[in-house]
Amino acid sequence: MVTKAPPRPAPLHRALRLAVAGGVAAASLMAVPQTAQASAAADGKEGSGTTLTVAVSQSVDSLSPFLAQKLVSTSIHRLAYEYLTNFDPKDARTVPGLATAWRSSPDKLTWTYTIRKDSKWSDGQQATAEDAAWTFRKMMTDPNAATANGSFTANFKKVSAPDPQTLVIELKKPQATMTALDVPIVPKHVWEKVSDFSKFNNDKQFPIVGNGPFVITDFKVDQYIKLKPNKGFWRGAPKFDELVFKYYKDGDAAVAALQKGEVSFVPNLTPAQAAALKSQPDIKVNDAPGRRFFALATNPGARARDGKAFGNGNKALLDPEVRKALFLAVDRATLVDKVFQGHAVEGEGYIPPRFGSYFWQPDAGQRRGYDPAKAGQVLDAAGYRQNGEGKRVGKDGKPLDFRILCHATDPNDKAVGKYLQEWWGKLGIGLKVECLDSVSDPWVKGDYDLAFDGWSVNPDPDYVLSIHTCGALPATPKDSGATDNFICDPRFDALYAQQAVEYDAAKRSALVKQMQSRLYDTGYMNVLAYPNALEAYRTDQIRSITTMPEAAGNLWGQDGYWSWWSAVPAAQASDGTSGSSSTGVIVGIGAAVVLVVGLGIFLGLRRRSTSDDRE
Amino acid sequence: MTSASTPASVARTEPVRAAEGGAPRSAAALAYLRHAAGKVAGAAVSLLAVLVTSFFLFRIIPGDPVKAMTHGLPTSAEQLATLRHQFGLDQPLLQQFADYCAKALSGDLGTSFQFRAPVGELIAQKLPATLLLTGTAVVLYSALGLWLGTRSAWRHGSLGDRLNTGVALTLWSVPSFWLGLLLIIVFSVGMGPIPGLFPTGGMESGTGETGFGYALDVAHHMVLPVLTLVAVGYAQTLLVMRSSLLDEMGGDYLTTARAKGLRDDAVRRRHAVPNALLPTVTMVFINLGHVVAGSILVETVFSWPGLGGLFYQALSVPDLPLVQGLFVVFAGAMIVMNLIADLLYPLLDPRVGR
Numbered sequence: 021m022v023t024k025a026p027p028r029p030a031p032l033h034r035a036l037r038l039a040v041a042g043g044v045a046a047a048s049l050m051a052v053p054q055t056a057q058a059s060a061a062a063d064g065k066e067g068s069g070t071t072l073t074v075a076v077s078q079s080v081d082s083l084s085p086f087l088a089q090k091l092v093s094t095s096i097h098r099l100a101y102e103y104l105t106n107f108d109p110k111d112a113r114t115v116p117g118l119a120t121a122w123r124s125s126p127d128k129l130t131w132t133y134t135i136r137k138d139s140k141w142s143d144g145q146q147a148t149a150e151d152a153a154w155t156f157r158k159m160m161t162d163p164n165a166a167t168a169n170g171s172f173t174a175n176f177k178k179v180s181a182p183d184p185q186t187l188v189i190e191l192k193k194p195q196a197t198m199t200a201l202d203v204p205i206v207p208k209h210v211w212e213k214v215s216d217f218s219k220f221n222n223d224k225q226f227p228i229v230g231n232g233p234f235v236i237t238d239f240k241v242d243q244y245i246k247l248k249p250n251k252g253f254w255r256g257a258p259k260f261d262e263l264v265f266k267y268y269k270d271g272d273a274a275v276a277a278l279q280k281g282e283v284s285f286v287p288n289l290t291p292a293q294a295a296a297l298k299s300q301p302d303i304k305v306n307d308a309p310g311r312r313f314f315a316l317a318t319n320p321g322a323r324a325r326d327g328k329a330f331g332n333g334n335k336a337l338l339d340p341e342v343r344k345a346l347f348l349a350v351d352r353a354t355l356v357d358k359v360f361q362g363h364a365v366e367g368e369g370y371i372p373p374r375f376g377s378y379f380w381q382p383d384a385g386q387r388r389g390y391d392p393a394k395a396g397q398v399l400d401a402a403g404y405r406q407n408g409e410g411k412r413v414g415k416d417g418k419p420l421d422f423r424i425l426c427h428a429t430d431p432n433d434k435a436v437g438k439y440l441q442e443w444w445g446k447l448g449i450g451l452k453v454e455c456l457d458s459v460s461d462p463w464v465k466g467d468y469d470l471a472f473d474g475w476s477v478n479p480d481p482d483y484v485l486s487i488h489t490c491g492a493l494p495a496t497p498k499d500s501g502a503t504d505n506f507i508c509d510p511r512f513d514a515l516y517a518q519q520a521v522e523y524d525a526a527k528r529s530a531l532v533k534q535m536q537s538r539l540y541d542t543g544y545m546n547v548l549a550y551p552n553a554l555e556a557y558r559t560d561q562i563r564s565i566t567t568m569p570e571a572a573g574n575l576w577g578q579d580g581y582w583s584w585w586s587a588v589p590a591a592q593a594s595d596g597t598s599g600s601s602s603t604g605v606i607v608g609i610g611a612a613v614v615l616v617v618g619l620g621i622f623l624g625l626r627r628r629s630t631s632d633d634r635e
Numbered sequence: 636m637t638s639a640s641t642p643a644s645v646a647r648t649e650p651v652r653a654a655e656g657g658a659p660r661s662a663a664a665l666a667y668l669r670h671a672a673g674k675v676a677g678a679a680v681s682l683l684a685v686l687v688t689s690f691f692l693f694r695i696i697p698g699d700p701v702k703a704m705t706h707g708l709p710t711s712a713e714q715l716a717t718l719r720h721q722f723g724l725d726q727p728l729l730q731q732f733a734d735y736c737a738k739a740l741s742g743d744l745g746t747s748f749q750f751r752a753p754v755g756e757l758i759a760q761k762l763p764a765t766l767l768l769t770g771t772a773v774v775l776y777s778a779l780g781l782w783l784g785t786r787s788a789w790r791h792g793s794l795g796d797r798l799n800t801g802v803a804l805t806l807w808s809v810p811s812f813w814l815g816l817l818l819i820i821v822f823s824v825g826m827g828p829i830p831g832l833f834p835t836g837g838m839e840s841g842t843g844e845t846g847f848g849y850a851l852d853v854a855h856h857m858v859l860p861v862l863t864l865v866a867v868g869y870a871q872t873l874l875v876m877r878s879s880l881l882d883e884m885g886g887d888y889l890t891t892a893r894a895k896g897l898r899d900d901a902v903r904r905r906h907a908v909p910n911a912l913l914p915t916v917t918m919v920f921i922n923l924g925h926v927v928a929g930s931i932l933v934e935t936v937f938s939w940p941g942l943g944g945l946f947y948q949a950l951s952v953p954d955l956p957l958v959q960g961l962f963v964v965f966a967g968a969m970i971v972m973n974l975i976a977d978l979l980y981p982l983l984d985p986r987v988g989r
Contacts, residue, residue: 081751166717174713219751238841241761242940244837244841246841268836269934269936270812270937273937276835277836279824280823282835
C-alpha cells in the first residue's frame with residue numbers, strides 16, 4: 021500500500037503544459053502565411069495567374085500514353101496530346117483533331133488522313149503525319165507499346181506517311197472505329213530515343229513535349245499533376261494560367277476542400293454530398309446524365325470458344341421464362357428514387373440516352389415493365405409452382421435460390437440487392453447477396469448466378485457491344501477472354517459484324533439499335549438505370565465551362581478536352597478579404613501565445629534549477 | 636494499492652538498479668554477446684520466413700491481376716496474354732517462386748503490375764512521407780502518454796487521473812478517419828468563429844517553395860494528421876505507463892528514498908519512473924515498427940502520399956509484386972524493431988539475457 025500526500029504541482033509541469041499549448045499555438049502561427057497563400061491560390065490570384073484546381077483520387081498508373089489505362093491518366097493525355105480526331109461537345113459526332121479530313125477507299129480497307137499544318141509540338145517542332153505513322157507502327161511492332169491502346173491497331177496492316185500532311189492506314193479487314201481512334205499521337209523525335217516501352221513511364225523530365233491544349237509541367241506521385249496552357253495550340257490557348265490535378269483520396273475531404281475553395285472542381289459526388297453542397301453559396305452542383313449503365317447480368321452458362329462449359333451458374337436461369345419473370349419483378353422507378361435518390365434515369369436499352377444516335381428503347385409490346393403479378397403468372401405457366409412454404413420449386417424439385425455477385429465497394433449494389441431480395445422473395449425466389457472486394461475471380465470462372473454489371477460507354481459503342489460476341493469468349497476454360505458475361509448469340513454476332521463495317525452513320529445506328537433489341541430480348545442482361553454524373557465546381561473561380569453534351573452534360577471524363585480547355589476564370593473581384601481579416605486576428609493571437617509560452621518556459625526552467633538546488 | 640493487478644511479465648521484486656553489479660564484467664559481456672547472437676539469428680530466420688510466406692500468402696487472394704488491372708478498358712485476348720507473359724504469370728508457380736526468391740535476395744522486389752515501376756523504387760518514393768508523419772506522431776504520443784501516464788499513476792484515483800484516463804480511453808475508441816474528418820471540417824474548412832487554418836489534405840501546397848519555406852509548408856500540412864494520430868494513439872502508452880508505475884509505487888525503495896528526505900517530485904522522476912519504463916519501452920518499439928506501415932485510414936483522409944495508401948491500392952488490384960514487397964518491408968521493420976528492443980533490454984535491465 022502506498023500512502024503519500026498529494027504533491028504540489030511541480031514547476032516543470034507547468035512549463036510542459038505551457039509548452040504543449042505553445043506548440044499548438046506555434047503551429048497556428050505557422051499556418052498564417054500559408055493560409056494567406058492558399059486562399060490566394062484558391063482565388064486564382066497566386067502570383068499574377070489564375071489556377072484551376074481539380075480534385076482527383078485515382079493514382080496515375082503511368083504518364084506514358086503507351087501504358088496508361090486509368091481514367092485519370094488517359095484524361096490527362098487527352099489534354100497533353102492531340103488525337104487524330106475529336107468528338108464534338110454538342111453531340112459527340114467526330115470532328116477534326118490532328119487530322120483535318122479523312123476518307124476511305126471503296127473497299128474500306130485503306131484510310132487516308134490529312135494532317136493539319138498548324139499543329140506544333142511544345143518544343144517548337146512541326147507535328148507531321150510521320151509522328152502519327154511512327155506512333156501506330158510502334159504499337160503494331162512492339163507489344164510493350166500496345167499495352168494501353170493496342171486494340172485499335174490490332175487490325176492494322178500497314179501505316180505510312182507519304183508526305184508530312186498525309187497519313188495512310190491499310191487494314192486487314194474493315195474497322196468501324198477508324199474515325200474514333202483514341203490514341204495519343206506522340207512526337208517521334210522524342211520517343212524514338214526510348215529503348216524499353218514496358219518500363220518507360222514518361223515522368224522524369226518536364227515539361228513533357230506534346231501538342232494538346234495543355235503541357236504537363238510537373239508531377240508528384242499522389243500529390244499533384246500540373247499543366248500549363250500550350251500558347252500555340254491550334255484551336256486557341258486555354259484561359260486559365262494553370263491547371264492542377266490535386267489528390268484527395270477521401271471524397272469527403274475533397275468536398276471540404278471545395279467548400280474551402282482549395283479546389284475548383286470535385287467529381288464523383290455521392291447523392292448526400294451533392295445535397296449538402298446544393299445550398300452552399302458560390303458552388304454549382306452539376307447533375308448530368310451519365311455515360312454509364314447499371315445492369316443485372318445473369319450467367320448464360322459460362323463456356324469457352326472451344327465449346328467446353330464451366331462455372332457453376334444456376335441452370336434455372338437458362339430458362340428464358342425465369343429471366344423474364346425476374347425482370348418483371350424489378351421496380352426501376354423505386355430504385356431510381358430510393359437508391360440513386362433521383363440522380364439517375366430508369367434504364368432499358370444498353371446504351372445510355374446521352375448517346376442520342378445509338379439510344380434505343382423497347383416498344384410497348386416488347387417492354388418488360390414492373391408487373392409482379394404477371395411475373396408470378398409467367399413462373400406458374402413455366403412450371404415453377406409455389407410449394408407449401410411459398411417457395412418456387414423448379415422442374416427438378418429444387419427451390420429457386422440464386423446468388424448475386426455484388427461489389428463490396430459500391431453501396432448501390434448492396435442497396436439494390438436488398439430490394440431484389442424483397443421483390444423476388446415475394447415471388448418465392450431466394451436471393452443471396454454476395455459482396456466481394458474483387459468480384460473478378462468468381463466472374464471469370466463463371467461461378468455466379470447473377471451479378472451487378474456496369475460499363476462506361478464511349479461515343480463509339482463498338483467496344484461495349486464487342487464484349488457480348490462469341491469471339492470475346494475465353495479460348496479455353498483456363499483462359500480469360502474479353503467477354504463481359506459469356507453471352508454468345510449468333511444473331512447478335514451477325515448484327516455486330518454488319519455494324520463493324522457499316523460506315524453510313526444512319527445505317528450503323530439502326531444496326532446498333534437492333535443489337536440492343538436482341539440483347540434485351542435474350543434477357544441475359546437487364547439494364548436497371550443510367551446513374552447521373554454528380555459533380556460540383558466553384559462559381560467564384562470558374563465563370564463558365566463547357567459540358568458534354570453541351571446542353572446538359574458532364575465535365576469530368578469527357579470525350580475530348582472541352583471542359584478544361586474552355587473554362588473561363590471568374591472575374592478576380594473576390595479579393596479574399598475574409599481570409600486577410602482573420603489572418604490579422606490569428607497573427608495577433610499567435611504572437612501573444614508565443615510570448616506567453618516563452619515566458620512560461622523561461623520561468624519553468626528557472627524554477628526547475630532552483631528546485632534541483634533544494635533537493 | 637497492492638500488486639494484485641500487476642501483469643506477470645511486468646512483475647519485479649526489486650528495482651532494476653539494485654540488481655546491477657554481481658557477475659564479473661567480462662562474463663556479463665559474454666552473456667550479452669550470446670544473447671545478441673541468438674536474437675540476430677532469430678531475426679534472420681524470421682525475415683527468411685516472411686520472404687517465403689509472402690509469396691504464397693498473396694497467391695491465395697482471389698482475382699486475376701491482369702484482368703482486374705485492365706477492367707473497364709478495351710483489351711484483346713492477345714494483349715492479356717502479352718501482359719501475363721510480361722509479368723511472368725504464365726510460368727508455373729514453382730518457377731515463379733524460384734525467380735522471386737532469387738531476385739528478392741539480390742534486393743529486387745519485382746515490378747509493380749499497375750505502375751510499371753520497380754517495387755523497391757515505389758516504396759522508397761513513399762517511405763519518407765510515412766516515416767515523417769507516423770514517426771512524428773509516435774514520438775509525440777509516446778511522450779504524451781508517458782507524461783500523462785506518470786501523472787495519472789502518481790495521483791491515482793484522483794479526479795485528474797480519472798479524467799485523464801477517461802479522455803484517453805474515449806479518444807482511443809474513436810475511429811481515426813472520423814476524428815480526422817471532424818478536424819478537417821472544424822479546423823480546415825472552418826466553423827463558426829474558428830477560421831480554416833489548415834489545408835484539407837496533401838503534404839505540400841505545391842507552390843514550388845524550397846528550403847525553410849518548404850519545411851514550414853510540410854509542417855503546416857502535418858498538423859491535423861499528426862493531431863489525429865496522437866489523439867487516438869496516446870492512450871496505449873498512458874495505460875501501460877500508468878499500470879507499470881503503479882506496480883513500482885509499492886516498492887520499499889521508494890519509501891527509503893522518501894525517508895532520505897527527497898522531494899516527492901524527485902522520488903518519482905529519479906527512482907520510480909526509470910524502473911517503470913521497461914514495458915513502455917517495449918511498446919514504443921513495437922509502435923516504431925508500425926511507423927513504416929503508416930496508418931492507412933489517416934493517410935487516406937488527409938490524402939497523405941505515404942505507404943498506407945500504396946498498400947491499399949496494391950491490394951485492390953491485386954498488384955502481387957507490390958503487395959509482397961510491402962509485406963516484406965512492413966514485416967521486416969517489425970522484426971528489426973523487435974531485434975533492437977531485444978538488444979536494448981539487457982542494457983536497461985541486466986537480469987534480461989542471463
